[in-house]
Amino acid sequence: MIDLLIKNGRIFDPGQGLDFTGDVAVHKGKILALGENLPYAGERTICAKGFFVVPGLIDVHTHVNWKGNYIGMPADLGCIPNGVTATIDAGSSGVSNYQALLQYLNTCEVKSKIMLHISAGGQIMSKQFPENINPRVWNIDLFERAFEQYGHKIAGIKLRISQNVVGPMKLYPLKEALKLAEHFHTKVFVHPTNPPVPMETAASLLRGQDVMCHMYHGEGHTILENGKISSGIWEARKRGVIFDVSPGKGNFSIRLAQEAIRQGFLPDTISTDLNIENWNDPWDFSLLMTMSKLMALGMTFQDVILSTTVNAARLYGDEEMGTLKPGTGADITILDLASQSIAFEDKYKNKILGKQALRPMATIINGKLLYCSSDTLAER
Structure with missing residues (x-):
């Protein structure tokens, strides 16, 4: 008798090149086996017929500092009912308060890491109170302590280079942050919305595996120059710079994204920028809805799954995530690719009509079934 048996789902794992109808056996928190008509009985059995069974989805850009700052979203509530098994908090805290965030995240089921904000207090109230990112006030000793004790939980250093944040310093904080990193x-x-210089100038400073967030933002300088992806942006990608969607409510232009995708500039990772202000909001409903929106804009189902599993796991820094390989931790998402007319809109009133929507059917973390839709009970 095993802990959990997922029956007759369409097993789709782009990292392993798998796409077939079969079963997944889960036992003691690990994936035991994949195959057709597996000879196991499960203490719990899920009928996944007609649904996709994919590696657990990873949202690499959220704000889940619940009760810790103005926009903090409850991590489990924002992730688990939406098929998300792991997340990275995007700089909600800095060296003065990150331990409280880590303590809270340790109480959650969803797996997590944090970006450590370059500002000591993190992003508290971004619109009303821009963070102080002046390198002159950085406490390097506190950074040393953070990375020495909690480096395994820190995905990287976060900073915004928007004009209202950097002011006359322009790219000086970014250059110093890169030295620290x-x-x-x-x-x-890097949060680049409305940057003080062309996007390709900022991107030229980044190293391979650094991350450009909000890649499809439409404020000031963007990744498009004269209607085309700038050569410097292409060069940054060739160097290994990671481009992430993280749309939020104000960092995404449908028209720009559609044109960039048409030109072949797809995201490496897809995330939400989820926070308490945009949770269940039409502009940034959930990770699955963001994926659905990008499919409406020209990405394929395989594209969006790859971006939220294999690529996201690489960014997260855990080789056991983003896969259904036997022996790895059983983080699994079951989802429905439903035929559904759905209108997506951005803050500029641009609209795109999608014909398909990804819907969460079940979320499993470390072999524990934490969310299950009643649709899995229906006879099909």
């Missing part, structure tokens, strides 16, 4: 052998996550 080099010292700690970690990534830099």
Whole structure:
């Protein structure tokens, strides 16, 4: 008798090149086996007929500092009912308060890491109170302590280079943050909406595996120059710079994204920028709805699954995630690719009509069934 048996689902794992109808056996928190008509009985059996069974989805850009700052979203509530098994908090805290966030996240079922904000207090109230990112006030000793004790939980360093944040310093904080990241052998996550310089100028400073967030933002300088993806942006991708969607409510342009995708500039990772202000909001409903929106804009089902599993796991820094390989941790998402007319809109009133929507059917983390739709009970 095994713990959990998922029956007759369409097993789709782009990392392993798998796409077939069969079963998944889960026992003691691990994936035991994949195959057709597996000879196991499960203490719990899920009928996944007609649904996709994919590696657990990873949302690499959220704000889940619940009760810790203005926009903090409850991590489990925002993730688990939407098929998300792991997330990275996007700089909600800095060296003065990150331990409280880590303590809270340790109480959650969803797996998590954090971006450590370059500002000591993190992003508290981004619109009303831009963070102080002046390198002159950085406490390097506190960074040393954070990475020494909690480096395994820190995905990288976060900073915003929007004009209202950097002011006359322009790219000076970014240059200094890159030096700091080099010292700690970690990534830099950059929020570039309305940057003080062309996007390709900012991207030219980034190293391979650094992350450009909000890649399809439409404020000020963007990744498009004269209607085309700028050569410097293509060069950054060739160097290994990671481009992430993280749309939020205000960092996404449907028209720009559609044109960029048409030109072949797809995201490496898809995330939400989920926070308490945009949870269940039409602009940024959930990770699955963001994936559905990008499918409406020209990405394929395989594209969006690859971006939220294999690529996201690589960014997260855990080789056992983003796969259904036997022996790895049983983080699994079951979803429905439903035929559904759905209108997506951005803050500029641009609209795109999608014909398909991804819907969550079940979420499994470390072999534990934490969410299950009643649709899995229906006879099909």
